[in-house]
Amino acid sequence: LCQPKKHLGGLMTASLVVVAVLLEINFSVIGRYVDYLVEEQGVKSIFVNGTTGEGLSLSISERRQVAEEWVTKGRNKLDQVVIHVGALSLKESQELARHAAEIGADGIAAIAPFFLKPWNKDVLINFLKEVAAAAPALPFYYYHIPALTGVKIRAEELLAGIQDKIPTFQGLKFSDTDLLDFGQCVDQNRQRQFAFLFGVDEQLLSALVMGATGAVGSTYNYLGKKTNQMLEAFEQKDFSTALNYQFCIQRFINFVVKLGFGVSQTKAIMTLVSGIPMGPPRLPLQKASREFTDNAEAKLKSLDFLPFTGLKDRNLEACS
Numbered sequence: 001l002c003q004p005k006k007h008l009g010g011l012m013t014a015s016l017v018v019v020a021v022l023l024e025i026n027f028s029v030i031g032r033y034v035d036y037l038v039e040e041q042g043v044k045s046i047f048v049n050g051t052t053g054e055g056l057s058l059s060i061s062e063r064r065q066v067a068e069e070w071v072t073k074g075r076n077k078l079d080q081v082v083i084h085v086g087a088l089s090l091k092e093s094q095e096l097a098r099h100a101a102e103i104g105a106d107g108i109a110a111i112a113p114f115f116l117k118p119w120n121k122d123v124l125i126n127f128l129k130e131v132a133a134a135a136p137a138l139p140f141y142y143y144h145i146p147a148l149t150g151v152k153i154r155a156e157e158l159l160a161g162i163q164d165k166i167p168t169f170q171g172l173k174f175s176d177t178d179l180l181d182f183g184q185c186v187d188q189n190r191q192r193q194f195a196f197l198f199g200v201d202e203q204l205l206s207a208l209v210m211g212a213t214g215a216v217g218s219t220y221n222y223l224g225k226k227t228n229q230m231l232e233a234f235e236q237k238d239f240s241t242a243l244n245y246q247f248c249i250q251r252f253i254n255f256v257v258k259l260g261f262g263v264s265q266t267k268a269i270m271t272l273v274s275g276i277p278m279g280p281p282r283l284p285l286q287k288a289s290r291e292f293t294d295n296a297e298a299k300l301k302s303l304d305f306l307p308f309t310g311l312k313d314r315n316l317e318a319c320s
C-alpha cells in the first residue's frame with residue numbers, strides 16, 4: 001500500500017499553463033509562480049496539467065515538460081506536486097504516469113476518458129487501474145469532474161472497494177456540487193485514510209463540514225490567502241468568521257460568473273493579481289476581454305482582494 005509522504009490537506013492550487021505569445025509555454029515564469037504561491041498565497045501544493053492548466057490541450061511532450069518544471073522549481077519549496085495524467089489514450093496516460101514517477105512527483109491523478117466513455121463503474125475502474133499501475137509507487141487520485149467529462153458515475157459508487165482494484169488509490173478530487181455524493185464518499189470511507197479534495201471553491205465551507213480534507217481549485221491562485229483564513233477559522237470552530245470569508249469569496253466568484261467565467265478569465269485575473277504573465281489560453285479557448293478584466297479588477301479592489309490597495313480605495317464591501 002502506498003501512502004503519500006504527507007497527507008494532502010490544505011489548499012492546492014491548480015497550475016495555470018503559462019503560455020507566451022507564440023503559444024510556446026513560457027517555462028521561465030514557473031519559478032516565480034512557485035514563489036508567489038508559497039509566499040503570497042500560502043499555497044504549498046500544486047495540481048499540474050488539470051483543467052485550469054489546460055492539460056488536455058497540451059501535447060504529451062509539453063505535459064511532460066510542464067510537469068518536470070514544476071517538480072524541479074518546487075523542490076524544497078512545495079509540499080506536494082500532483083500531476084494530472086488523464087488522457088483519452090490509455091497509452092499516453094501510462095506514459096505520463098511513468099514520467100511523473102521518474103521525475104519524483106508526489107502523486108498522479110486522472111479524469112475519466114470523455115470521448116468513448118466508460119458506461120459503468122467497473123469499466124471506469126478497469127481504465128483507471130491501468131493508469132495507476134504504470135506508476136505503482138505513486139498515490140493515485142481520481143479526478144471527478146462530471147460537468148466537463150460527461151461521465152456521471154457517482155463517486156461514492158466508484159469508491160466502494162476501489163483499493164482492491166487500485167492498491168495505490170489515495171483519494172478523490174471532487175469537482176461537483178452534489179454534496180450528497182461527496183458526503184457519502186467521506187462517510188463510507190472513514191476508516192480509510194483517503195484524501196477528499198473538494199473542487200468547487202465557492203462551496204468549500206459546506207464541503208469542509210462534510211469532511212473534506214483539502215481543496216483543489218483555480219481561485220486559490222489569487223484567493224489562497226483569503227481561503228486559508230477561512231480554513232483557519234473553520235479549524236478553530238469559529239464558524240461565523242469562516243462563513244464571512246466564504247461569503248466574501250462568493251461575492252467575487254458570483255460577480256465573475258455572471259460576466260462569463262472560465263479558464264481564460266482565471267488566467268487574466270491571475271496575471272492581474274500576481275503580476276506574473278500567464279499568457280493567453282489556447283484554442284478553442286479565447287482570451288478574456290479587456291472589459292472582463294477591468295470589471296474583475298474593480299471588484300477585486302472593492303473587496304480589498306488586491307495587494308497595495310490604498311485605504312482611500314476601500315469600500316464597505318471589503319472583508320476583513
Ligand SMILES: CC(=O)N[C@H](C=O)[C@@H](O)[C@H](O)[C@H](O)CO
Binds near residue numbers: 014051052201202
Ligand atoms: C470547472 C472548473 O474549472 N473548476 C475549478 C476546479 O475544479 C474550480 O476551481 C472553479 O474554477 C471555481 O470553483 C469557480 O467556479
Ligand SMILES: CC(=O)C(=O)O
Binds near residue numbers: 199218
Ligand atoms: C481547477 C482545477 O482543479 C484544475 O485545474 O483541475
